[in-house]
Amino acid sequence: MPSRLSRKFNDCHLRIIIVGTIFFILWIIIVIRLAQLQIIEYGKYKEASQKLRTIEKEETGERGQIFVEELNKKISIALSSYHYTLIAEPINIKESVEAAVKIAEILDIPIDEENENFKNLLIKLSKKNSQYEIVRKDLSQSQVEKIKNLSLTGLYFEKEIKRFYPEGNCLSHLLGFYGYRGDQKVGRYGIEEFYENILSGKDGIIKGERARTGALISTIESTVKESQDGSDIVLTIDRTIQSKSCEILEESVNKFGAESGTIIIVNPKTGEVLSLCNFPGFDPNQYSLVKDFNLFINSAISHYYEPGSVFKVITFAAAIDDGKIKPDDKFEDTGSIKISGHTIKNAAEKIYGKVTMREILEKSINTGVIFIARQIGSSGFLSWVKKFGFEEKTRIDLPTETVGDLRNLYQKNEIYLATASFGQGITVTPIQMLMSFAVIANQGKLMKPYIVKEIISQKNSYLSKPEEVRQVISPQTSEIIKDLMISAVENGWGKRAGVKGYLVAGKTGTAEVARSGGYSSETIHSFIGFAPADNPRFVAIVKIDNPTLVNFSDQTAAPAFGQLADFILKYYQIPPTEE
Amino acid sequence: MSILVKRINSVYETTALKNKEVELHNLKKIFKLNIVILIFIFLVLFFYLIEINQVITFGLRINELEKSKNNLQKINKELEIEKIKLESLSNAQNQILTLGFVKVDNLEYLRPMAGLTLTRK
Numbered sequence: 001m002p003s004r005l006s007r008k009f010n011d012c013h014l015r016i017i018i019v020g021t022i023f024f025i026l027w028i029i030i031v032i033r034l035a036q037l038q039i040i041e042y043g044k045y046k047e048a049s050q051k052l053r054t055i056e057k058e059e060t061g062e063r064g065q066i067f068v069e070e071l072n073k074k075i076s077i078a079l080s081s082y083h084y085t086l087i088a089e090p091i092n093i094k095e096s097v098e099a100a101v102k103i104a105e106i107l108d109i110p111i112d113e114e115n116e117n118f119k120n121l122l123i124k125l126s127k128k129n130s131q132y133e134i135v136r137k138d139l140s141q142s143q144v145e146k147i148k149n150l151s152l153t154g155l156y157f158e159k160e161i162k163r164f165y166p167e168g169n170c171l172s173h174l175l176g177f178y179g180y181r182g183d184q185k186v187g188r189y190g191i192e193e194f195y196e197n198i199l200s201g202k203d204g205i206i207k208g209e210r211a212r213t214g215a216l217i218s219t220i221e222s223t224v225k226e227s228q229d230g231s232d233i234v235l236t237i238d239r240t241i242q243s244k245s246c247e248i249l250e251e252s253v254n255k256f257g258a259e260s261g262t263i264i265i266v267n268p269k270t271g272e273v274l275s276l277c278n279f280p281g282f283d284p285n286q287y288s289l290v291k292d293f294n295l296f297i298n299s300a301i302s303h304y305y306e307p308g309s310v311f312k313v314i315t316f317a318a319a320i321d322d323g324k325i326k327p328d329d330k331f332e333d334t335g336s337i338k339i340s341g342h343t344i345k346n347a348a349e350k351i352y353g354k355v356t357m358r359e360i361l362e363k364s365i366n367t368g369v370i371f372i373a374r375q376i377g378s379s380g381f382l383s384w385v386k387k388f389g390f391e392e393k394t395r396i397d398l399p400t401e402t403v404g405d406l407r408n409l410y411q412k413n414e415i416y417l418a419t420a421s422f423g424q425g426i427t428v429t430p431i432q433m434l435m436s437f438a439v440i441a442n443q444g445k446l447m448k449p450y451i452v453k454e455i456i457s458q459k460n461s462y463l464s465k466p467e468e469v470r471q472v473i474s475p476q477t478s479e480i481i482k483d484l485m486i487s488a489v490e491n492g493w494g495k496r497a498g499v500k501g502y503l504v505a506g507k508t509g510t511a512e513v514a515r516s517g518g519y520s521s522e523t524i525h526s527f528i529g530f531a532p533a534d535n536p537r538f539v540a541i542v543k544i545d546n547p548t549l550v551n552f553s554d555q556t557a558a559p560a561f562g563q564l565a566d567f568i569l570k571y572y573q574i575p576p577t578e579e
Numbered sequence: 580m581s582i583l584v585k586r587i588n589s590v591y592e593t594t595a596l597k598n599k600e601v602e603l604h605n606l607k608k609i610f611k612l613n614i615v616i617l618i619f620i621f622l623v624l625f626f627y628l629i630e631i632n633q634v635i636t637f638g639l640r641i642n643e644l645e646k647s648k649n650n651l652q653k654i655n656k657e658l659e660i661e662k663i664k665l666e667s668l669s670n671a672q673n674q675i676l677t678l679g680f681v682k683v684d685n686l687e688y689l690r691p692m693a694g695l696t697l698t699r700k
Contacts (some may be wrong), residue, residue: 075663075666076663079660079663080660081657081660082653082656140657141650141653141654141656141657142657143655145650151620164660164663165664165669166663166664167668167669168667170668170669211638215638239668240668243668247597267580570683570686575690576688577686
């Protein structure tokens, strides 16, 4: 019989064993759990812990804005914004009808089974086998927030940066657009391409461990590369003049059954481009809808053409500056001239008889200009043409500028000198032609044209300065040519370019278009002029390509210039000087 | 002899008792100190918890405010675009037609008259 003491000992021993067993089991459980957490599910918890402890944030540097100035106020003409696309994974949507109703309310779609939009939405959300359905593009930020707050499963958003151009077609060739080159989004054409490096922002990244406040703990392993926004750009363009010139150009092209046209307006004293418009243009907001890529080409700087009679002004300027002719020198016109077996006639085969040099420009007499060019000689004429900036780029701050072609002038045959004297057989770009006329308006100085007035970065701003390329002709010669050009408007073919009460100087040009070895029936009409002639505030070229309803530029480009000049003179509030 | 031994034993016992009392007293002191230290540690831990809690709360609040700021910035951008749309010339053209404005025409500029001078009294 066990004693009382030994029973007590046995009881105690049993309790110890039970408690010990319980503790052992608990310990085993803890060990198993720890093994599960630390060995089996190691990856999962490591990832979760890293997510909690680390920050990895990519930041996008915003693309700079493009502005124009109006009454000392900057007005945006190109800016970036985020656009959201709602994407559905129907496979993960539990209640498609309920989701469709809630989304429709936010997207302002009438909740009606007969409504096409609602039906489409419902169909998209109900495609149970689908994993990717685009529900709606271009959602606003508030719509995105509202949909997020619904906490629906199977929905997410794709973010995209889009460029918005509030003026649409009007500035298309100047600005270009922001689009894809390969799989990268960059500025294409216009200012967007030329100033890509300045406009584009630099993306940044923040990577490392974070503190309890959510802030980054700065360690050797942490990466902080701050994003940098692109610089803003302010253009020299006057939005009102730009809009008006585009309106006049479109009207003229349509009115005369022409194919296309160009207007460029420059301040001759500085080279600031006030307007640059080609028709037809395109909407840079919807550039992807354009099927003919030629529409993207800025013909004002990229297309070269035979300028025709406007070039006579250059021949005159060269001869007067060389002292070969004076405005009142006489010339006997017989209506035609024979050179190297070719007969060159005046326009409409007219014979003018005895005329002065002034009348040669007023009446645009081909034979008279050939006589003048012969006074200068082939090599002299070529060097003058080059001095006026032809065969070189104007260095305007736009991409894809071309230089034209003067190859014929290098040949010894005199026929090329003769045809070039009235703007045939050589090619130039509209901007070159305009800048050569700006020489006459600006006391004989050739200026570099420019479009960007100011670049504003986050730290500094840079102002463009007018750049004189060279003195081409003397100020005295420029005054004489100005006087002759005023006569050409008042007494010659350019009458319709005149504005009552103002002195307008200019010259018409109707050029034949060369096609495979000969000249076709197609023509290019142009008028280049400036006003007020005694103190020019602007110089403009109006070029209309292949008008089919009229034959000469005095009926097409000249009146368009007159309309434009009238508007600009009123817009600048310049009082009339003439009765 | 036995009296002396008894006496010595008694003194020894008394001393031992006294020592034990001192020891007990010291133990009590140490115990009290430990309690104080423990309370202090608990208090520090408590304040630490409160602080941590507050810091985390602030962190969350900052995150929320940052999110809200970002959203407001995006909404602001949308409004800016709306404003720019309204300021565009094509919109102005529509407004001109709607409001019945007429084109500026027949401008007459004031010319200073010869021999006439304006004075201010």
